[in-house]
Amino acid sequence: MTSRAVILGLGISLDGYIARRDGSVDFLVMDPDYDWMAFYKKIDVWLLGRKTLNDALKMQGGKDFDSQGLRTIVFSRSLEPGNYKGCTVTRDEPAEVVRQLREQPGKDIWLGGGGELVRSFLEADLVDRMDLGIVPTLIGDGLPLFPAGFPERKFKLVESRAYPKTGLLTVSYERVR
Amino acid sequence: MTSRAVILGLGISLDGYIARRDGSVDFLVMDPDYDWMAFYKKIDVWLLGRKTLNDALKMQGGKDFDSQGLRTIVFSRSLEPGNYKGCTVTRDEPAEVVRQLREQPGKDIWLGGGGELVRSFLEADLVDRMDLGIVPTLIGDGLPLFPAGFPERKFKLVESRAYPKTGLLTVSYERVR
Numbered sequence: 001m002t003s004r005a006v007i008l009g010l011g012i013s014l015d016g017y018i019a020r021r022d023g024s025v026d027f028l029v030m031d032p033d034y035d036w037m038a039f040y041k042k043i044d045v046w047l048l049g050r051k052t053l054n055d056a057l058k059m060q061g062g063k064d065f066d067s068q069g070l071r072t073i074v075f076s077r078s079l080e081p082g083n084y085k086g087c088t089v090t091r092d093e094p095a096e097v098v099r100q101l102r103e104q105p106g107k108d109i110w111l112g113g114g115g116e117l118v119r120s121f122l123e124a125d126l127v128d129r130m131d132l133g134i135v136p137t138l139i140g141d142g143l144p145l146f147p148a149g150f151p152e153r154k155f156k157l158v159e160s161r162a163y164p165k166t167g168l169l170t171v172s173y174e175r176v177r
Numbered sequence: 178m179t180s181r182a183v184i185l186g187l188g189i190s191l192d193g194y195i196a197r198r199d200g201s202v203d204f205l206v207m208d209p210d211y212d213w214m215a216f217y218k219k220i221d222v223w224l225l226g227r228k229t230l231n232d233a234l235k236m237q238g239g240k241d242f243d244s245q246g247l248r249t250i251v252f253s254r255s256l257e258p259g260n261y262k263g264c265t266v267t268r269d270e271p272a273e274v275v276r277q278l279r280e281q282p283g284k285d286i287w288l289g290g291g292g293e294l295v296r297s298f299l300e301a302d303l304v305d306r307m308d309l310g311i312v313p314t315l316i317g318d319g320l321p322l323f324p325a326g327f328p329e330r331k332f333k334l335v336e337s338r339a340y341p342k343t344g345l346l347t348v349s350y351e352r353v354r
Contacts, residue, residue, distance in 0.1 A: 014332065014350070015323035016193045027329070122315065136332045136350055138299065141325040146192035148318040152204070155191065155313045157344035160337060167334040169348065173191070173313055 004102050005128040006047075008111045008118060009039060010145060012134055017142030018113050023055030027139050031163035034170065039131060043070065044107040047097070048087070049117035050076035057085060070110070073097060075117055095124045115147045122150040128175050130155065136167035181279050182305040183224075185288045185295060186216060187322060189311055194319030195290050200232030204316050208340040211347065216308060220247065221284040224274070225264070226294035227253035234262060247287070250274060252294055272301045292324045299327040305352050307332065313344035 010018050011028040019025050030036070046067060048056075053074050057065060064086035065072060072087040075097075079089045090097055094117070101109055108129075111121055121127050132145075155173035162169050187195050188205040196202050207213070223244060225233075230251050234242060241263035242249060249264040252274075256266045267274055271294070278286055285306075288298055298304050309322075332350035339346050 122317070136334045138323060138327070138330045138332070140299070140323075140327045140329055146315060146317075150315070150317045152317055153315045155315070155344070157313045157339055157341075157346055160339050160346055162334055162337045164334075167332070167350075169334055169337055171346065173344075 004106055005108045006098060006111055006121065006126050007043065007108050007129045007131055008121070008127050009043075009131040010113055010133070012132055012145050013137055013139045013142065014134060015138045015140070015142075016145050017139055018115060018145045019055065019143045020139065021142055023052075023058060023143070025059075027135060027137050028133075029135050029166040029168060031166040031168040033163050033165060034133070034168060040068070042108045043110040045101060046070040046072045046110045046112050047094075047117070048072060048074050048112050049114045050074055050079060050089075051116070052112070052114035053085070053087065055114075075120075093124070094120050094126055098126050113145070115144050118145060119147050119150050122146075122153055125151075125153065125175075125177070127153070130171075130173045132171050132173075134169045134171065136169075181283055182285045183275060183288055183298065183303050184220065184285050184306045184308055185298070185304050186220075186308040187290055187310070189309055189322050190314055190316040190319065191311060192315045192317070192319075193322055194316055195292060195322045196232065196320045197316065198319055200229075200235060200320070202236075204312060204314050205310075206312050206343040206345060208343040208345040210340050210342060211310070211345060217245070219285045220287040222278060223247040223249045223287045223289050224271075224294070225249060225251050225289050226291045227251055227256060227266075228293070229289070229291035230262070230264065232291075252297075270301070271297050271303055275303050290322070292321050295322060296324050296327050299323075299330055302328075302330065302352075302354070304330070307348075307350045309348050309350075311346045311348065313346075 159172040336349040
């Protein structure tokens with residue numbers, strides 16, 4: 001067993017949405033001073049829910065998923081397990097997938113949404129860390145990062161940083177078990 | 178007209194709730210280094226929704242509302258306008274109440290919840306500033322600070338501060354119009 005951490009990493013609106021109802025994320029800003037590579041270097045696998053994958057594919061116009069060079073695993077009960085649009089589809093439970101990943105050496109594991117998959121991971125207490133980027137906009141409605149319906153989970157604030165150019169606020173939390 | 182700002186000021190869980198479903202707020206922490214008086218000194222009136230008032234009265238065991246020495250105005254369509262449990266009940270729209278307050282000299286105006294009143298204020302674009310304290314706990318369900326259903330509102334991040342003893346993170350935003 002390795003100690004590969006599961007990191008929930010996402011940009012969100014100030015009212016906690018990862019996307020608008022139609023899946024678009026135009027309200028997100030990428031601050032020029034935010035070091036995306038520092039996050040990217042920590043991870044080598046990307047976990048996604050099927051709806052989030054579909055929204056991303058729609059935005060990309062139907063081509064294969066742009067996995068950023070990462071191994072990408074998609075959780076779905078409707079798709080056939082195996083290769084799909086440049087990803088690996090699984091019907092396994094999150095705990096089983098994480099267990100299997102931890103049997104192999106590797107970097108940390110990026111949990112990249114959407115909300116329903118995040119809820120499953122929180123139910124199973126699989127989220128070790130959260131790296132969130134909060135943009136200074138209330139969008140009023142959308143797809144929540146934390147849809148209701150999981151047990152209380154305490155975290156520890158380990159870092160926060162404000163980015164003056166865009167008003168982005170990044171926060172990092174570690175699970176307290 | 179004075180420039181009395183409407184400040185939305187509340188503690189919230191990391192998943193954006195101001196209270197549990199039953200109105201309890203046991204998950205909130207008051208960090209010993211947080212300067213509550215600095216906020217308190219800026220304001221002289223407290224705006225509340227009727228449900229939030231009722232939850233507070235329930236927690237206090239049925240006595241008059243502990244208004245902390247502030248003039249407290251409660252928005253309600255079911256209660257009779259006038260004095261009630263140490264508060265002033267109004268049936269006026271938020272914009273009208275704010276307009277009347279601004280005709281008088283005074284300090285800033287504290288919007289203290291709940292979510293439904295916050296949504297009304299955001300619909301009418303009456304929130305000038307937000308001072309939020311985010312505790313490092315996902316509670317999984319509760320009463321949201323920002324219930325869905327208002328237009329997009331952009332803000333500017335003006336301050337953020339981490340409190341290491343409890344993991345509280347305070348953030349201040351100003352409305353960009």
